[in-house]
Amino acid sequence: MRSISAGDEHIVARIPVSMLRLERRLAPFNSYAPPDPNGLAPSIIEGKRELDRLTLNELSGVSDACRRAAPASQTDDGRYFISRSSALPLPPILSHRALGGVHLWIGVEEGIAIVLDDNEHALFLQLRDGTTLSQLADTLRQSTPERDGWAVIYALIGRLAVSGFIRGIDGYTDRWLPSPGRFMRLHLTQRCNLTCVHCYADSSPYVTSEGEISVDRWSRLIDEFADAGGERVLFTGGEALIYKGCDLLIRKAHERALDVTLFSNGLLIDRYLDLIRACVDQVQISIDGPDAQTNDAIRGPGSFARAKQAVDTLIAAGVRVRISMVVMASNLAAMQRDFVRFASQWPRGAVEFRLGYGVAHHGRGEELGDPLGIDDVRPVVDALLEAVEGDGGPRIARSTKGCGYAEQIVVAHDGTVHPCHLLDGAVTHIDKQSIPDLIQLLQQTSHDYDVDHTVGCNRCDIRNLCGGTCRILNGKTTGNRRIANCTASDKLHRLHNLVETFSQTQTPQALAHEWE
Known part of the structure; x- marks a missing residue:
């Protein structure tokens, strides 16, 4: 491990925990535990009954x-x-x-x-x-x-x-329906040039390149995916642009006529701008506050200015840009106060926004222990989106899609394949199965964990519009990935979302x- 200054001591204490947690998450997930059909909490059952009545x-x-x-x-x-x-x-x-x-x-x-x-x-x-x-x-x-x-x-x-x-x-x-045969997500590295306090992937500058698969192996995987009829590939990390050879892989995906998306923190956009302009269909930049003080406390000093500059640079280059923001306790007040101003600084249609309903309780996000739950954040996010849309501002990404468990091929930096981008429980490795076999395996996994086989979803009237709650979070809160963590309040929000969407x-x- 590289030497770290005294000012980074809080990071030193966290690194061994993060590395052990990462190793555990990347380990094979071999258990298939049938859920208890009576496993829902009584409070959830009564809440749903009252919602039905109302x-x-x-x-x-x-x-x-x-x-x-x-x-x-x-x-x-x-x-x-x-x-x-x-x-x-x-x-x-x-x-x-x-x-x-x-x-x-x-x-x-x-x-x-x-x-x-x-x-x-x-x-x-x-x-x-x-x-x-x-x-x-x-x-x-x-x-x-x-x-x-x-x-x-x-x-x-x-x-x-x-x-x-x-x-x-x-x-x-x-409708573009996701499936593992159409969409592949590549976590090129767990390394990152930031140490965001809520990172679900446990990425940081202190993670090493140990275990990362080679550029040649990634390249062959992209060829195999394209040959099998794949349509979209997403490059992420960590920070994907840190991976040596990322430019070759992005160009390879473009040459194979795949739709290319890049997730980035924006710090290295200038270095790869020509490549991105030529080969990337959309770039998502992460910013977690409407001003430098708020964002930098979460993502690191100077990150706000550099991310915002990356957005401006990409827009000027004609690249489709989306800004991803997570609303949490430490930025809630600032988002309520300044998000509309922040969003309105770009021309209408130049940027798309995706606002997350709170911290993912995974990786450092779980360690952070953010006190705000989804129900606390949800009305704030909805109000912010309405305010921006009402002002004729940037287009907001809004969806009734559900969890997406096993609906894409997710490959970690070490070649393990996962049903979810949270990288919790590998189902196989890219060297053990071909792309067609991977697709078949994930399709079966998707079936096994779909709403018809999830307690709390299988009798719900909106299950095929919602897709169910996060399977990983289900496991953490109910003890089984196939017992839904969905309250009456959660469902009421989904119903309001459906009304808003389909009223149009x-x-x-x-x-x-x-x-x-």
């Missing part, structure tokens, strides 16, 4: 007529045909919740959602119960003769179609025009 939750099947109805058929010119004289072919199992003055309907098995107002909700109830479109039009004509009943129905059917609620019509087509679904104009 949101008027109803889980129901559609009518037999809807089940028997033929799916929408497609004509030669790409249009869809839906019969006016038979029931609408809806998904078989639906869930309804009243939330925030609107109605959230969910296709449980399909993982689809739509938000309806009171009038649309009343019409949808009739369609769910088997009323035909013609019958519904007659009812509207009799009750409100001044309204064009068919125009109202067409608008609703258009939204249902786009949302995937009509069998035979796929609905949304802009509009009737496609072309579709409405065709039906008129």
Whole structure:
């Protein structure tokens, strides 16, 4: 270990712990412990029941007529045909919740959602119960003769179609579903030129290069992934740009026509700017405060100025940039006070923001013991995002995606393969299995740990929209990775997020025009 000054004594004391923890996390994860089906805490069960009551939750099947109805058929010119004289072919199992003055309907098995107002909700109830479109039009004509009943129905059917609620019509087509065959995440090194207090990877300048695999082996892995049909590769660490040969690997991925993302703290961006401009599709820069005083206390002296300069440099070079920020106790007040100002200093659309709901309780993040939980941070983050969006500011990355466990190939610096970027429990090594075999192994792991096999998720109506809570955190809080750590408050937030996301679904104009 290199000599360390007296001012770094707190780091010296931490290093042996970090190294031992890292070795333990990288060790093989061979156990497959079936969860106790009664393993949920009573407080969680009661909280979810109360949430169901407050949101008027109803889980129901559609009518037999809807089940028997033929799916929408497609004509030669790409249009869809839906019969006016038979029931609408809806998904078989639906869930309804009243939330925030609107109605959230969910296709449980399909993982689809739509938000309806009171009038649309009343019409949808009739369609769910088997009323035909013609019958519904007659009812509207009799009750409100001044309204064009068919125009109202067409608008609703258009939204249902786009949302995937009509069998035979796929609905949304802009989803990029992750899978280990499409996305690979490479932790080139555990070394870093910063020692952030909350780093889940235990990275620092005091971690050695021992165990790192060679540039040639990384290069062959990229070739194997591309040959197997891979689409995206993410380079991270530690700090990926510290790894000698990172430039060759980034160029290799670009030459293989892979979408390339780089995660960085920004300190070495100037050195590799030409490479990044030519070969990287997006760079994520980590900044943990809206000003130098706040950020530097978390990430190290001078890191704020250099990271901000990296963002400016990348924008000027025409590179897509995302800033990742973690909201925690030590930066909460500053984020509330100055985040909007900080975010607004860049032109609209020039930068994307991703705000994390608190510290990951892993690595030094677990050691930090940040007192704020997700529920403490969540309203602050949501308010900040709304404030920036309301001002027409930078685009915010927002998603209803869930955990992502085993949905990507995650390779640690030593070649071990993990189901999660937290690098906790290796399932194999890149020298033991080919990429196709790795993909198959991770697909099986994803299946074994999916929401249908996770206690607390398997009976949840939004499980296929949410994806479940972090499997690693599940294991730490419930004792089993397949027993969910999801409270009623967590679920309520997810429901509000769904309402916000799916309220934006509009009737496609072309579709409405065709039906008129």
